[in-house]
Amino acid sequence: MSAAPATGPADTALRARAQKVIPNGMYGHQSVGMLPAAAPQFFAEAKGAYLWDVDGKRFVDFMCGYGPNLLGYRHEEIDAAYIDQLRKIDAATGPSACMVELAEAFCGQVGHADWALFCKNGTDATTMALMTARAHQGKRKVLMAQGAYHGASTWCTPAPAGTTPEDRAHFIHYTYNDVASLEAAAAEAGDDLAGIFASPFKHDVFVDQELPDPAYAEAARRICDTKDALLIVDDIRAGFRMARDCSWQAIGVAPDLSSWGKAIANGHPLSCLLGSERARAGAEQLYVTGSFWFAAAAMAASLKTLEIIRTSDYLETTIALGDALRQGLAEVGRTHNVGIRQTGPSQMPLIMFDGEEGQVDYGLGEAFCNGMLQRGVYFHPFHNMFISAAMTQGDIQYTVETADAVLSDLRG
Amino acid sequence: MSAAPATGPADTALRARAQKVIPNGMYGHQSVGMLPAAAPQFFAEAKGAYLWDVDGKRFVDFMCGYGPNLLGYRHEEIDAAYIDQLRKIDAATGPSACMVELAEAFCGQVGHADWALFCKNGTDATTMALMTARAHQGKRKVLMAQGAYHGASTWCTPAPAGTTPEDRAHFIHYTYNDVASLEAAAAEAGDDLAGIFASPFKHDVFVDQELPDPAYAEAARRICDTKDALLIVDDIRAGFRMARDCSWQAIGVAPDLSSWGKAIANGHPLSCLLGSERARAGAEQLYVTGSFWFAAAAMAASLKTLEIIRTSDYLETTIALGDALRQGLAEVGRTHNVGIRQTGPSQMPLIMFDGEEGQVDYGLGEAFCNGMLQRGVYFHPFHNMFISAAMTQGDIQYTVETADAVLSDLRG
Known part of the structure; x- marks a missing residue:
């Protein structure tokens, strides 16, 4: 038996080359080091809901680039907006009109937002949120949920x-x-509380997701009001996947700041921090910048993305697709007498398996995802996944049938 | 008299809209808040060496996007490489082959480099340099030059x-x-020295630039060797403008780490940290990542940029253009009996004016740049500028003649 990964020869060859010129052969969230052996490291093409790896194998992609693919890979209108802008001006000595138009569009789209700061990484947006909260009243203490991911700086x-x-x-x-x-x-922060970070729902890796308890969100808002601190909803991963507004709109809690990225330009590199009038003076004190933060092409793509978000049924579509997947997998689990843990919003599903005594069976999750990957469905064993509006009910049906086949093999 | 900026009505109107939806109306290095009144905030088109503002006024652009424009705005081959890759795959669930190809190309191009980590902002690259230096031996102290800019986190x-x-x-x-x-x-760091940051030359704002003294660079190397710390050259602004290698190649000092950005994809959003074999183990310990760091299109553009860097005379061209500008401005200064301080490498010129008792006359610099801007030359009064390989000797001649006219007005 070979110890080589169960991916194709082109992927294997690229991994060997990458080992020499990239630390660990790959890094960050797109390293497959912790993924099942059938997960390819390198891809050659993307279109709609599908990915093709460098060996030509097709996948229905439930990771959506870890979030950016909201409306489908290589979306024609959005990519055309990017390219059209690139043919006028992109990164230059100053910004273009579309930066103002996009800030206006976000303030029109997101209820709590009165201003926007654009940047490139999700981490840029959370870092500016941290700094804005501290600049707001010159206080230092910041609360965040144990285990929550807010970036990698x-x-x-x-x-x-x-x-x-x-x-x-x-x-x-x-x-x-x-x-x-x-x-x-x-209480521990005393009179030194600058801000509170909150994910819109609990979407940590390796553990079941949790939707937000309104009492928790309201308490966060109340504490920030009482202590003149800023409430930050980190909507980078979930933004526009829960609502056409900040994800906490549904529970009626408006933050002072929200951080956005991933899907806001449907895959083109852009992130932003949105803030309320109350938070503006803090933001105005910061010196924050980046070489490509003012570049116009990704902003033009985001303007088109926001237009589609406003005018299409993408949200209802992804929820319907997610619900169908959840229902289908639940039936498959019952058929095979396997406890499938499906948590979080159905359009951002985390799918893990019951082990003994309430624990998660990560081994079964890995074997299951390996089987899905081998059959052309890109599933992740311990990170939340994403539904793209480019998926069809046929893709979901194929995915459910594939899950049935994989569990038949595993339990057979 | 109106207090409105001396830019056109479209720029003025956009500034008013921006004041409502962007903190301070603009932020970071692309805010014109500290620039002469004739500096437009918003631009509509870029091509080669030229920018057009939103009122249709053309500028020979000596800021080059604050660095990214090395080979000319909207470079046909480079933009075609970006668009071709965008039509296959860009940001997705994993990287593409061009990430490996680009890491190999950088390791072939930059003498000290044995590996690459790609990212989006210059600050990402310097932050990973800081973290790699600390992870290298678990030490904490980091030296950096007073006043040097290494990012905005x-x-x-x-x-x-x-x-x-x-x-x-x-x-x-x-x-x-x-x-x-x-x-x-x-010595102050004692046995806790993790690394030393060094700009390739001193390119701080508001003060004359200084080329590196080889004795200083060699001392930094010797200290890092003696104390098992990592030497970091922050080549984000100057990379590929001083050499087709790390900027310290000319003085024969190889760092362990170098940070790159700005021009490496000629304006497309990409930055990277390059490291030697010695620094690899430290880098392999980090968890660093970003939503768009693995996206293929900017990497394809960078591959094409590196090819042009290897095969064209862009470097000799920018030096010859910079030398011609420096010589022409020196003559203009003599003609008008004005002390023009021209410091740093000629292809990254900082141009300021002598005041009393060896001081800089910032007021004259502002008035001079205002006149240049009014006549269609984008000059900066206190930040180093950049020569693009798309400029011509005709552009330089026009610029020198314009400087002569502006100083005639100011001194007449």
């Missing part, structure tokens, strides 16, 4: 390597959805 | 707003080109 990367304890000197952790825990953290 | 932004003292708890500052100062900083 020195202050937020999940791994300690290369960071110092001082990078997080003024952070206090609470338990998501736990009002008492949040209140205790706020 | 919490640990490096030039403005304190939104940061805490702990964000820079383990930084020790030295004076650029001052060996004794560097050695004193290293």
Whole structure:
């Protein structure tokens, strides 16, 4: 038996070359180091809901680029908007009119937003949120949920390597959805509370997702009001997948700041921080910038994306597709007498398996995803997935049938 | 008299709209808040060496997007490479073959480089350099030159707003080109020295530029060798403008890490950290990532940019153009009996004016740049500028003649 990965020869050859010129052969969230052996590392083509790896194998892609693919890969109108703008001006000595148009569009789209700062990475947006909260009243303490992901810079990367304890000197952790825990953290901050970070729902890796308890969201809002701190909803991963507004619109809680990225230009590189009037003075004190933050092409693509978000039924489509997947997989689980844990919003599903005594069976999850990948469905064993509006009910049906076949093999 | 800026009505109208939806109306290095009144905030088109503002006024652009425009705006081959790749796959669930090809190309191009980590902002690359240096041996202290710019995140932004003292708890500052100062900083770090940041030359704002003293560069290398720390050359602004290799190649000092951005894809959004074999183990410990870091289109553009860097005379062209500008402006200065301070490499010129007692006359610099801008030459009064390979000797001649006319007006 060979120890080579169960992907094709082109993928295997590229991995060997990558080992020489890229640390660990790949890094960050797109390294397949922790994924099932059938997950290819390198891809050659993307279109709509599908990916093709470098060996020509097709996948129905439930990762959607880890979020950016909301309306389908290589969306014709959005890519045309990008290319049309590129043929006028992109990164230059100053921004273009579309930066103002896009800021106006976001303020029209997102209820709490009165201004926008555009940037490139999700981490840029969360870093500016952190800085704005601290600049707001010159206070230091920031609360965030234990285990939540808010980026990968020195202050937020999940791994300690290369960071110092001082990078997080003024952070206090609470338990998501736990009002008492949040209140205790706020009490610990005393009169030095600058802000509270909240994911729109709990979407940590390796654990079941949790929708937000309105009491928790309302407590966060109340604490920020009482202590003149800023409430930050980190909507980078979930933005425009829960609502055509900030994800907490559904529970009626408006943050002061929200961070956005991933899908806002349907895959073109753009992120932003949105803020309320109350947060503007803090933001105006910052010196924040980036070489490509003012580039016009990704902004033109985002303007087109927002237009489609406003005028199409993409949201209802992804929810219907997600519901059909959830229902189909639940039936498959019953058929095979396997406990499938499906958590979070159906359009951002996390799918894991029951183990003994309430635990997650990660081994079964890996074997299941391996089987799905081998049959052309890109499933992830421990990270939430994403439904694209380019998927069809046929894709969902194929996925459910494939899950049935994989579980038949595994349990047969 | 109106207090409105001396730019056109379209620019003025956009500024008014921007004030409502963007903090301060604009932010970061592309805000014109500190620039002469004739500097437009918004642009509509770019091509080659030229920019057109939203009122249709043309500028010979000596800012080159603050660096990205190395080979000319809207370079046909490079933009075609971007668009061709966009029509296959860009941001997706995994990277494409061109990521490996580009890492190989950088390792072939830059002498000290054995691996590459790609990212989006210059700040991403310097942040990963900081983290790699600390991960290398688990040490904490990092030296950097007083006044040097290495990005705009919490640990490096030039403005304190939104940061805490702990964000820079383990930084020790030295004076650029001052060996004794560097050695004193290293002594202060004791046995806890993780790394030394160095700009390839001193290119701080508001002060004359300084080319690197080889004794300083060699001292930095020697200290890092003695203390098992990593030497970082921050080549984001100057990369490929001084050499077809790391900028310190000319003085024979190889760093362990170099950070790159700006021009490496001629304006498409890409940056990277390059490292030597010695630095690889540190980099392999990090968790660093970004939503769009693995996207293929900017990498395809960078591959084409590197090919042109290898095969064209762009470097000799920009140096010859810069030399001609420097010589022409020096003659203009003599004609008008004005002391023009022209510092740094001629292809990255900083142009300021002598004031009294060796000081800089910033008022004259502002008036001069205002006149240049009014006549269609985009000059910056206190930031280094950039020569693009798309400029011609005719552009330089026009610029020198314009400077002569402006100084005639100012001194007449």
